[in-house]
Amino acid sequence: MNVLRCNLYVKITLWMLLNLVLLAVLGCGFSLYLMAGRGQDGILPASLFSTRADSALRVISANLQYHSVLEWEELLEPHARRLPVHVHLQSLDTESIRDTAIPERMVEQAKKLPRAIYSFCPSPEVMFWDPMGSTMFAGKNSNVEYGLPPVPPALFRHTDSPSRYWLGRVMYIPDGNRQIHTVLVVLESDTVDGHGLFFDFDALCLLVLAILGVSFLWWLPFVRHLSRPLRRMAEYAEEVEFDKFSCVDRPFLSDRDFSGARKDEIGRVGYALVSMTQRMNRMLTGQRQFIRYVAHELNTPLAKAQMGLGVLECKLSGDERVRVQQVLRHIKRLSVLTEEVLSYLQAKAAMNTPKDVVVDLCSFLSSTVQGEAPEDDVHVEVEPGLSLVTDRDYLQRMVSNVLRNAQHYAGDCGPIVIRAEKKDAEIVISVMDSGPGVPEEDLPSLCEPFFRGRAAVTHPGGTGLGLSIVKYCIEACGGRMEYENRRPRGFAVRLWFPVKKKGHGLWEDGAEM
Structure with a gap:
């Protein structure tokens, strides 16, 4: 409650700091999600990439399984032709499949990734051979749960001479002998987005818009808190007519923005504006009354002077008569002036x-x-x-x-x-x-x-x-x-x-x- 009563400078400073904290939390959260605790040197969560790339990798894996390793390149060719990128395979547990085009660093990173401990949902009667001696491919009587392996992280790298972008995923593919191969499947492209296959820019734009929308909604109440009373003060100042003071008694002048209940700079300005207008109204009202009184009092002696000079004019001749006529013209001009002042004040005051x-x-x-x-x-x-x-x-x-x-x-x-x-x-x-x-x-x-x-x-x-x-x-x-x-x-x-x-x-x- 004390914060709401502090001055405007402190309010803006605190709100700015809170906004920075909000952005910092969002940035840290996104960074933690991006890094996933180990997301560095090209290792990124697979969810950052387009579902089209994930679908393409799964289709390739599904069409290779239960076939001889020697047939994989031939089976891969028709699928690769339908994609806007090149497809490469690299075996991580044997030398049976090797592609020298894949960056060596990407292969090393893939070998360091943890292996899955789940099978590919085989029939309970099928026994898989595990050359590594693990329980990954145990029989139906073991305590191992069957199911799809968890989605491993994606590998993303950029190489020069020529410029190429590489997106890789570790896949578990059984061959025709039911032997599981840990294979690095890599998509190669000459553009960073893989011709629309790697990234979903629509989702990225939606993310940016969501962040901007949150920031806008965060600032909107505070901006309204500042702009609304300032706008009302501007409207009040524009509507005030110094000849009528039509806004002095407007009902909204009793609210907190103008009554002095608001203690920050905006409340003080609103209260000062209303107070100044009321003081000017009282001052000008007094001036009008004084001018009306003076103009009214001048009319009587001016009328008497005109009457006396008119009588004197009839009795004079020559230069004296001309001088009296000049004085009469000046008095008439002064009478017109006082009459106009009285007419003006009377019309304004609506007497x-x-x-x-x-x-x-x-x-x-x-x-x-x-x-x-x-x-x-x-x-x-x-x-x-x-x-x-x-x-x-x-x-x-x-x-x-x-x-x-x-x-x-x-x-x-x-x-x-x-x-x-x-x-x-x-x-x-x-x-x-x-x-x-x-x-x-x-x-x-x-x-x-x-x-x-x-x-x-x-x-x-x-x-x-x-x-x-x-x-x-x-x-x-x-x-x-x-x-x-x-x-x-x-x-x-x-x-x-x-x-x-x-x-x-x-x-x-x-x-x-």
Whole structure:
């Protein structure tokens, strides 16, 4: 239990050591099996080789037994022709059969192998002659058990000049006189796999895959132990919106990965991430309240200053009147700034829940243009009878901000077109200008509060809050905003609203019945 609470470095180190121990145990076990206590210098367990080689050797042995030794080479020839390798025989107990092609070292190793003590399952009436004087071939009344001899180890060697590979097995073959001969049967090939006869590479591949699978299953729980909380932290960080903090109160934040119950580095990072997000939320909430208070308090003296300067302007003339007009323009600009800050904070805080009312778009857009740009070249294009069910104040704020942006950045470059139309199940209001557009690198950040990009140099005086206000207002109304550069010139902002019903007195497009 204390190991589970230790830091991540110790966990990884211990798990790595355990994995090495596992690999060492598997390697040692395989090596012990390979060596079988004496498996060196070419002596290997027969089970490492293909069953095809074992079957070929047994067939050769079965076809030679009970025949004269002088006939063995002739009997061997048709079987050898069917195999992709050469076959050699060497007697280990007499000089009756000898093949000089077999490596001498292999013959010496074969002679040192222990001999079997079982017969070939003969009939109980058959008596075998044992020239060595052992009990191996005793009669039926002896206590010797009859049966197949145990499988001896295989001999495998490689020789040079020319390159050859040799696979040999010791076989016990009775001749026509019932005399048992200990024979070394050798298969010779010019390839290491004996043209597919020596080794079963499919089994080898399965063995490798099994080892990799065991290693994968061994590491999988620990990798998941590390990756799962890290992935969740990444998802949490990606979903957090600093303007809404939508993830701060998510239910999963109370689990051990984020609550501080997990004591390793991952648990500490998760807890620190949540704590930091909560602190930033409290800090930004306080800042918004302060900015809202300051902006609200500034509106009153600014309004009084505008009123007093307006009265003073009427009484002055000449240079004094011009100076007062300049001051009025600066105060108006400051009033617009405070109004935009208040609109932005209000939209973010959702101070007012949108109220759905029927808005006739033709009259609404025309009156908005008259109020915001009475002297500019603005064209309004609306489908006849098109109405929208949404909050009128929010819609006024959206269209006004987009129109002011178009005036500020492209008002002298050509007409501004405001178009309202229905597309499928949505109503779209487009505001398109003919200005230079927005630099491509600035497009992804246009909705960030106070972001102005290159426009801060080319068009000073903005706040960078216009599209931020539009974004929050249209999301509050259940719609979406799109913007893009037009070709060959211009910039377009499109406000998409879902078609809604208002009680039972409207069609789906919002028109009155």
